[in-house]
Amino acid sequence: MQLAGWGRFPRVDAELIEPPTAQAVITVLKESDEEGTLIARGAGRSYGDSSLNTQVLSSRFLDSFSSFDEGSARLRCSAGVTIDELLKVSIPKGLFPAVVPGTKQVSIGGAIAADIHGKNHHRDGSFCDHVESLTLALASGEIKVCSTKKNKELFHATCGGMGLTGVILDATVNLEKVPSVFIRSQAIATKNLNHTIEQLEALNDNKFVVAWVDCLATGDELGRGIVHAGNFTEDAPMEYVRRWGPSVPFNTPSLMLNRYSMSWFNNFYYWLYNRPAGEDLDSYDSFFFPLDSIKHWNRLYGRKGFLQYQFLLPEDTAQKGTQAVLERVADAGKGSFLAVLKKFGAGNSNLLSFPGPGLTLTLDFKNEASLFPLLDELDKIVIENGGRHYLAKDARLSAETFKAGYPQWAKFKAVKDKVDPQQRFSSLQSQRIGLTTAKDERL
Amino acid sequence: MNVLIIGATSAIAKAAARQYAARGECLFLIARDDKRLQEMSEDLVVRGADSVNSASLDLLQHDQHSQAIDEAASVLGTIDIALVCHGSLPDQEQAENDFAAAEKALDINGLSVISLVTALAATMKLQGNGKIAVVTSVAGDRGRQPNFVYGAAKAMVSTYLQGLRGKLLPHGVQVIDIRPGLVDSPMTAHLEKGALFSSPETVAAKIVKSIDGNRHTVYAPGYWRLIMLVVKSIPEAIFKRLKF
Numbered sequence: 001m002q003l004a005g006w007g008r009f010p011r012v013d014a015e016l017i018e019p020p021t022a023q024a025v026i027t028v029l030k031e032s033d034e035e036g037t038l039i040a041r042g043a044g045r046s047y048g049d050s051s052l053n054t055q056v057l058s059s060r061f062l063d064s065f066s067s068f069d070e071g072s073a074r075l076r077c078s079a080g081v082t083i084d085e086l087l088k089v090s091i092p093k094g095l096f097p098a099v100v101p102g103t104k105q106v107s108i109g110g111a112i113a114a115d116i117h118g119k120n121h122h123r124d125g126s127f128c129d130h131v132e133s134l135t136l137a138l139a140s141g142e143i144k145v146c147s148t149k150k151n152k153e154l155f156h157a158t159c160g161g162m163g164l165t166g167v168i169l170d171a172t173v174n175l176e177k178v179p180s181v182f183i184r185s186q187a188i189a190t191k192n193l194n195h196t197i198e199q200l201e202a203l204n205d206n207k208f209v210v211a212w213v214d215c216l217a218t219g220d221e222l223g224r225g226i227v228h229a230g231n232f233t234e235d236a237p238m239e240y241v242r243r244w245g246p247s248v249p250f251n252t253p254s255l256m257l258n259r260y261s262m263s264w265f266n267n268f269y270y271w272l273y274n275r276p277a278g279e280d281l282d283s284y285d286s287f288f289f290p291l292d293s294i295k296h297w298n299r300l301y302g303r304k305g306f307l308q309y310q311f312l313l314p315e316d317t318a319q320k321g322t323q324a325v326l327e328r329v330a331d332a333g334k335g336s337f338l339a340v341l342k343k344f345g346a347g348n349s350n351l352l353s354f355p356g357p358g359l360t361l362t363l364d365f366k367n368e369a370s371l372f373p374l375l376d377e378l379d380k381i382v383i384e385n386g387g388r389h390y391l392a393k394d395a396r397l398s399a400e401t402f403k404a405g406y407p408q409w410a411k412f413k414a415v416k417d418k419v420d421p422q423q424r425f426s427s428l429q430s431q432r433i434g435l436t437t438a439k440d441e442r443l
Numbered sequence: 444m445n446v447l448i449i450g451a452t453s454a455i456a457k458a459a460a461r462q463y464a465a466r467g468e469c470l471f472l473i474a475r476d477d478k479r480l481q482e483m484s485e486d487l488v489v490r491g492a493d494s495v496n497s498a499s500l501d502l503l504q505h506d507q508h509s510q511a512i513d514e515a516a517s518v519l520g521t522i523d524i525a526l527v528c529h530g531s532l533p534d535q536e537q538a539e540n541d542f543a544a545a546e547k548a549l550d551i552n553g554l555s556v557i558s559l560v561t562a563l564a565a566t567m568k569l570q571g572n573g574k575i576a577v578v579t580s581v582a583g584d585r586g587r588q589p590n591f592v593y594g595a596a597k598a599m600v601s602t603y604l605q606g607l608r609g610k611l612l613p614h615g616v617q618v619i620d621i622r623p624g625l626v627d628s629p630m631t632a633h634l635e636k637g638a639l640f641s642s643p644e645t646v647a648a649k650i651v652k653s654i655d656g657n658r659h660t661v662y663a664p665g666y667w668r669l670i671m672l673v674v675k676s677i678p679e680a681i682f683k684r685l686k687f
Binding site: 088 | 454635
């Protein structure tokens with residue numbers, strides 16, 4: 001069947017295997033053709049080709065909870081459980097995941113494989129920093145329980161390891177006690193990139209800080225945007241929110257997203273928040289997961305899909321590099337609705353985790369032939385400034401660019417080769433960026 | 444409320460059990476695989492069930508049915524709702540050519556269900572209340588070439604339930620026949636999925652709602668009633684030539 005990531009590019013023909021139990025996953029691993037390669041897939045929310053291969057193993061039916069200890073705020077569940085399902089059981093107990101991404105439709109397995117981050121990275125680190133332990137099925141069908149104490153090396157390779165060390169079967173995660181699930185937030189309109197970065201730093205004491213950037217603004221206004229900062233508030237209820245929103249029923253003509261409509265949207269959004277400072281009260285759902293209210297929003301980019309481009313620049317080059325990227329994008333007139341700037345805190349010891357100290361910028365681009373040369377240029381700017389790219393968003397990075405951004409790749413490869421000597425686990429992405437070789441080349 | 448779920452590890456049953464758990468009901472599960480029952484019980488407790496008990500049973504062992512229902516009744520106190528969900532999609536070609544395969548399919552999808560319903564009816568008659576909900580299939584509405592062995596078993600159950608419904612009416616026991624259409628579950632993993640497939644969660648939501656209300660024959664989702672009305676109205680002279 002045809003499979004794609006959330007960006008709907010690339011789209012490939014794949015055999016989708018959906019084991020009903022963890023035991024069935026092990027049977028698949030033991031019995032499947034040793035020549036073939038496969039990759040695990042959670043909710044399919046990585047954007048590019050991270051969860052694509054000729055054979056794809058879905059964790060869709062591995063969706064059970066095993067235990068939930070309210071006292072220690074520790075929850076154990078199978079890899080296919082989504083953040084949304086988790087929220088349904090954790091919110092009534094006054095608990096919230098320590099890290100959530102921009103959508104609640106990701107699986108726990110996927111969150112670990114990509115070591116995802118949220119608006120609170122500067123305070124709380126990334127998802128795997130709150131993973132107590134995980135159970136991994138190796139290529140041989142052997143089961144390994146990994147944590148920072150047990151099978152430590154494998155743990156740090158699996159967290160952020162994009163599914164290349166094995167299939168994550170379940171995990172125990174630490175949740176956080178929250179006073180309510182509502183966020184009191186403020187929005188500050190900024191004049192240019194320096195001002196935006198200044199505000200991101202000034203508001204760093206807040207639990208959640210993120211900036212939307214108008215990526216079509218040029219000249220003196222380049223990098224202007226809205227900085228949002230917020231905290232869980234005491235004086236609001238603790239309840240799971242069921243929000244009904246529209247759905248995009250089919251691919252809209254991608255012509256609808258052009259520089260004029262985007263420029264209009266960007267101006268509108270800026271105008272909306274460019275007002276005297278005040279406070280808003282948002283439910284967790286609208287604060288963290290605004291786009292989840294529009295089902296299938298990825299169809300807005302048309303049949304050919306879109307690419308998301310997210311990179312990190314270290315502190316010392318962050319301002320200069322981000323400025324250069326925004327200038328190049330504005331020149332090309334290829335802006336996006338969603339340009340998001342965020343200041344990260346310290347990184348962790350996972351070998352392929354994306355976050356680290358510095359600034360991260362995320363851009364969306366409609367898939368079109370003229371985009372690829374532009375992204376190649378942006379890659380150069382990012383690497384020259386000592387940065388790297390987020391693999392969960394990537395569909396096109398070269399092996400050289402990847403390796404330049406992730407100096408620990410060889411160390412990761414060594415761990416992988418130890419647990420998967422025959423390279424059974426591989427994705428189209430890992431083949432492209434040189435972490436594994438394609439099937440034909442292996443023979 | 445006390446809910447007994449038979450064939451509890453099937454996708455539809457699992458989804459329904461989760462909805463009952465979220466409401467804080469007391470659950471009793473019956474299925475074949477003990478390990479999966481254990482896992483499912485843990486899951487339902489986390490999801491909010493007041494209590495979860497289970498018993499493993501090979502449902503083809505008809506002589507053990509009434510004992511299993513008795514056990515469930517003694518653990519739960521009274522059985523307010525019994526949801527019978529088990530079933531298995533046979534290989535039609537094989538079932539047509541090998542009677543042993545057909546017999547097994549008719550047993551698991553038909554006879555075993557009637558055996559269980561008999562035991563449930565007896566228990567609920569004594570209680571003087573209760574609801575028996577059975578998951579049958581739109582396949583039972585008309586015998587179609589690709590799955591008439593499965594369809595025949597489901598039709599047998601539906602017809603049985605129609606009669607039983609009246610019999611149990613004076614005893615305050617409600618009988619609900621739930622006929623799902625195509626469901627995207629491990630049972631249909633080998634089929635190519637089209638627009639007519641529904642998720643087990645959607646079907647389960649309809650089941651829970653129908654049991655809460657006073658429904659008797661329910662299509663899940665509802666548009667299958669219309670589809671089957673059309674399918675049933677095709678004259679046999681034409682229908683016999685249709686391969687769908």
